[in-house]
Amino acid sequence: MSLKSLLLRAVACLAVSTGTFLAPAVQAQAANAKYVTVEPAQPSDTAGKIEVLEFFAYTCPHCNALEPMVEKWSKTLPDNVVLRRVPVAFNASMEDLQKLYYSLEAMDRLDLHPAxxxxxxxxxxxxxxxxxxxxxxxxxxVDRKAFQDVFNSFGVKSKVMRANELAKAYKIDGTPSVAVGGKYVTSPSLANSYEGTVQEAQRLLDTLK
Structure with a gap:
């Protein structure tokens, strides 16, 4: 029998004899499965604030389902926490929807975001x-010309570039995803539900206070 097999058998015997040694490790693994750690941790773009980033795409049905829950949760966040939405483009055809979000933001018309x-x-x-x-x-x-001017502006293009940088830095490969404090990312696929995503994001936020 190999040394590796002997070690595995010894660990197994120890766990059986005590009934407790492996339980904490299993529980920790189960809890950790609800989020991933960002390596390296990312700095906040908002000075003096803990950032919660909601990575989303307008075309994503799961983002459509999660958005009202995130909006409701955002109203409970303390003053030292800021929610920022980050539109994601997985291909070039999605860029115009990124520009739409940042245009609405620039024109103070985020009331149209749910629409x-x-x-x-x-x-x-x-x-x-x-x-x-x-x-x-x-x-x-909304005035067509005013919107087009903002939509095609350098400011909106710069924000789209920053959104792409953030998605890359946080290794976002699916939406929706919620990043907390530059250190953690959770999502419905990790937390097993939309509600669980918000709950896990709040739990992660609590660890940073």
Whole structure:
């Protein structure tokens, strides 16, 4: 029998004889499975604040389901915590939807943020490119020319570049994902539910206070 086999058998016998030695390690592994650690940890872009980043895509049905829960949770966050939404593009065709979010933010029209999800996932409208997005925006009562100017501005393009940098730094390969304090990322696939994602994000946030 190999040395490795002997060691494994010894550990197994010890666990059986005590009934406790392996339990803490298993519990810790189960708890850790609800999040992943960011290596290296990322600095906050908001001075003096702990950042919670919601990585999302307007076309993602799971983001559509999680968004109202994150919005409700955001209202309970303390003053030293800030929620920032980060639109993600997994291919070049998604960039215009990133620009849509940052345009709404720049124009102080994030009241339309939930309406974008509704338009895509409930009304099934394909507002995926600049022309369709601009037509939709005009239908919402927003000045077309003013929106186009913001949509094509250097400021919005810079924010899209930063969003892409963040997605890469946090190794985001699926949405929605929620990053906490630059150190942890959780998601419905890790936390096993939408509600569990918010609960796990809050638990991780509590460890940073």
């Amino acid at each position: 974008v999800f509704k338009t895509i996932h409930v009304q099934r409208k394909r507002i995926f490119d600049a022309n369709a997005i601009t037509d939709w925006i005009a239908d919402q009562g």
